[in-house]
Amino acid sequence: MSYIYIDESGDLGTKPGSSKYFVMAAIKVEDSKKLEKMIKKTRRSFTKKMLTSNEIKGGNLPYDLKIKILKKLKNIDYEVYIIVFDKENRYKIGYGDNKKAYDILASRLAELINIDKPTFIFIDKSKNKQEEIDSFNELFLNNLNNIKKQPIKIEHADSMHYKGLQMADLISWSTFQNFENDNHEFLDMIKNKVVKLVYEN
DSSP: OEEEEEEEEEOOOOSTTOOSEEEEEEEEESOHHHHHHHHHHHHHTSOGGGOSOSSOOTTTSOHHHHHHHHHHGGGSOEEEEEEEEEGGGGGGGTTTOHHHHHHHHHHHHHTTOBOOSOEEEEEEOOOOSHHHHHHHHHHHHHHSBOTTOOOEEEEEEOGGGOHHHHHHHHHHHHHHHHHHSOOOHHHHTOOSEEEEEESOO
């Protein structure tokens, strides 16, 4: 069984102060319990006073904890897939509807992912209407590299309940820092990764 966790960083807005880039990242593991155990154990090495949330999130973790988790990631068998979207190219995806744009960009991420066994996919929940969830799932599934038609289940989940989603958040945040703020430190620590800039000229 494979487990894939997906989260994003940046935004799809157009107002002043919006991000220049939108990033979506997926981490694929065969042993989800090993990933969760690594995160829990690493987090316990920091006192509660040093942490502002029960979640592992790139935006609110102490610097030392981010580094420690990314270093420990090498002990896990994993693959990372990342798409990066420069919003200057938003006209290329019919950008009028941010929800549709999100789905289209997610489908580009799906194109990078190879499925070779039954798979659970967890996506940080951003949709509430069932019709929106169904539309997303259909587009995403149709774009996965699932030649052998392995069974796949998609769950739109609260990251509070899944350490894998929190890891995906840290990976997407690390990538966002690389492109948005020219800070390569965190992304350089993540190995076994595919990074694709989508809708480039």
